[in-house]
Amino acid sequence: MTTDRTIVVLGAGYSGLLCAIRLARRTRRLGVSVTLVNPSARFTERLRMHQVAAGQELAVARIPDLLEGTGVTFVQGMATAIDTARRELTIDTATGVRPIGYDRLVYALGSSTDTSRVPGADRHAVTLDDPRTAHRFSTRLAELAATGGTVTVCGGGLTGVEAATEIAEAHPGLRVTLISRDAPGALMGIKARAYLYAALERLGVAVRTGSAVTKVLPDAVELDGGELVPSGLCLWTTGVKVSALAADSGIAVDERGLILVDAALRSQSHPEIHAIGDAAAVRQAWGPVHGTCQSGLPTGAHAADTIARLLRGKSAKPFRFGYFHQPVSLGRKDAVIQFTRHDDTPRRWFLTGRSAVSYKEMISGTPLKSYRLSKHMTVGASLSKGGRATRKPA
Template sequence: MQHRIIVLGAGYAGATAAGRLAKRLRREDVAITLVNAEPDFVERVRMHQLATGQHLRPRPFGEMLAGTGVEPKLAEVTGIDVDRRTVAVTDAAGARQELAYDTLVYALGSGWNTHGVPGTAEHAHDISGRPGALRLRERLARLESGRPVVVVGGGLTGLEAATEIAETRPDLDVALAARGTLGDWLSPKGRLHLRRVADGLGITVHENTDVTGVGTDHVTTADGTSIPAEVTVWTAGFAVHPVAQATALEVTGTGRIVVDGAMRSVSHPDVYAVGDAALATGPGDKPLRMSCASGIPMAWQAADSIAARLTGTKPPRTPLRYFNQCISLGRKEGLIQYVTADDRAVRAALTGRLAALYKELVCKGAAWGVANPTFGMPTRRRPVVRGNAQEPSAVNAEA
């Protein structure tokens, strides 16, 4: 009797976890299903490139998972019953199905967060996923020269979007609205370089600006100022998929699943959560930020913990720490801000063309890692301890 593992979501974290589990465990012992709403892998860290008209290489899951033993299932997750250990899904044709699991890996990630700001959902553009990026791509292609574009949000996504648009379309009037000062979390060297790039690209930076409303042709700030915006790109944070909050899982107020060091739900030991959907802590007991840099190591830890539980071996621990923040500033410029283990900027930073090349290698490496999640791992798969496969709840203490 195979142990049924279902992985929900095939972003960086989910796809990596599925592939690593396939390498750790034998096919005759486990059935691994990867549920995703799209048929191919989306390089989320490149959505600003897609939005500006650049071509991204397609990565169909049918090809990426060929020969791994992982079964891709194209469907949308509509509900989870953690007591009955079932997942409700709906496929592209509208057919509904219930999938039973013994172990669940929840990796449904996050989308844009409007923060309830009036007009955002109706008038702003979103680049947290491919559908939104493609809509923005179409809108920018129709936009006449000289028209204003405002990117709301001064974090990594906002910086990358604003600089990419400004570089690709120098004929547009691009502005960035940030709640704080430009790059206020960076080192002095990082902030100086960021300012130089923004100035060189002609980006108008509105600092200490809280956008409180989005209209068809402008955004409104807290002090009543109206900033012209033929196109508004909203990058002010992320919100997790709502499915987990509707379950009996222990979640935070924002819907993130609370997990332990093994990425295992603290309330339901048959459920593991990775990526943006999980609240895990790193060095200094600080919550890991939503990012690819957090999600992939979390996936490694979850997969290794599950494999160890099922095979009766000791689970290894993956270091959950940071080394740098990689920011593309268009295709020609970049910024690599080196950080402490708990993600605080240090003095050192890499800038310029070399930093842009470094970031490109990181993006390529992340996508390659999803397609090859087991590179460098031992090739011998361990047999499942049958008691664990039959009764997963009976081995709670082992992870």
């Protein structure tokens, strides 16, 4: 069966990879071709990058291996332009520039850490965006630990907390300082947050809150009061930015560069483009969805299901999502899990200790298992659809 229905998924992060695999299975009898484009052939487990930074070796998951048996065509390259009128991508590959046409495009380029807003952060700080960078950081970390040096982790979000505790546990000879304008774990309940603070104290992590970083120097971090915090290595985990590709291509975006989407995650300006994960400005009745793996996987699954429905002549359904938990590792031997309402505000219930470690490991390992299972069956991608709160339009 031949068809001109060509679907391209741009980006093979958590959302894009699930979307491509699920889409191929849902459309396998429709004669649809699915192509997945990504700069690297290695799948990045961003949920585990703090482990790599602390010196742990992870098994390498290759995208072509994860796609094996799905019928999805993998193209290793970077998209440099989208011609929305011609419905054509310009892809820069190792063998040269090539065009790829599409009838439908799934835009899943995700986000990265923004080091542009603070002077010196782009030159003297390291991010967890790339496993190669995280691995080089771990090598420098081991050298610094031998001399009892100091490491600063800038950003008190969950990623910053996980990185600080992982580093402190793996290298007890280091002096680790977590710097944050707000209190670490601010979105957690009082008891879960107290447990998190106790873990930071137990591991010897110094916490500096209430101050903003104004400059990153080769050997120190400058705070807004002028104080210099010694820093042999600086890990930057705060601030998010997205690719300018969508905006540059004339696709409607919000003030952050996220693609404006309708209730079914289709671009408001170009309905043949579906935006998922961190690249999409997704709203629910209770408010905006912030970018996490927890919300990204369901958007990828929903886009695949929507396209399959449209190709069968059915109408698109609105995306429904609610948060369920905030899982945080505190080194390899401890963790805290804050269970939440659909809008990510904390419930009374939380989990700590060994049970929380097992829970967190299960969550971190779920995406790869889901990809393998999705080749053969429809796998649930969301722990919560938000209940009654998402049954009305946003």
